[in-house]
Amino acid sequence: MKAAGILALIGCLVTTTEPKVYTRCKLAKIFSRAGLDNYQGFSLGNWICMAYYESHYNTTAQTELEDGSIDYGIFQINSFTWCRRAKLQEKNHCHVACSALITDDLTDAIICAKKIAKETEGMNYWQGWKRHCEGKDLSEWKKGCEVS
Template identity: 75%
Template sequence: MAYYESHCNTTMQTLLKDGSTDYGIFQINSFTWCRRSRLHLTHQKNHCHVACSALVTDGLTDAILWAKKIVKEMQGMNYWQRWKKNCEGKDMSEWKRGCEVF
């Protein structure tokens, strides 16, 4: 999923037509999941209680924690449209090889 969302670019930021921004390797959206700045507090839900800047670093801990939270709250991976298009229901064994993922 990270490959299709950001080509594994941890610092990627994508400005969307609705004025929000997707951040980091998992392209987590600023409107719902993180806080861009104090100026935008009234328009953001910030479910992860984290600054969006924490999602655009080479340290993946925050991004992984928030991606897991999104998966839990959204009942799966369907938050990510590129997951649905490129991964859902497809054989992902090639991507998991060597990762000891079951």
């Protein structure tokens, strides 16, 4: 009986991260409200296109790289440079735990993405953007979305 109670308590404490996959238009609204439209000179279409090719709008996306680092979340932000996965292991330029980048609340991910765009070569950090979005007409990415 005691063991069943302990197992029930553990079950309540353990939380699983359910993947949240946003729609294109929902992200357009979130990104617009967060000030990403024309941030560092990149239109909203750039951010939506990049997020699609980096994570397919999946907030819990994680990609382990050959060097042992992990790319996290909707923007696939790397653990070695930008977030903290272990206590003293990474540089953590965004001053955020990597786990904060894989939640449905995109605040930390957006703040970090802005820092990356500002402190690096704009959106060149993201290979998905370079391969699929750079230099293209990206107006279709927000077409049909009510963005304020």
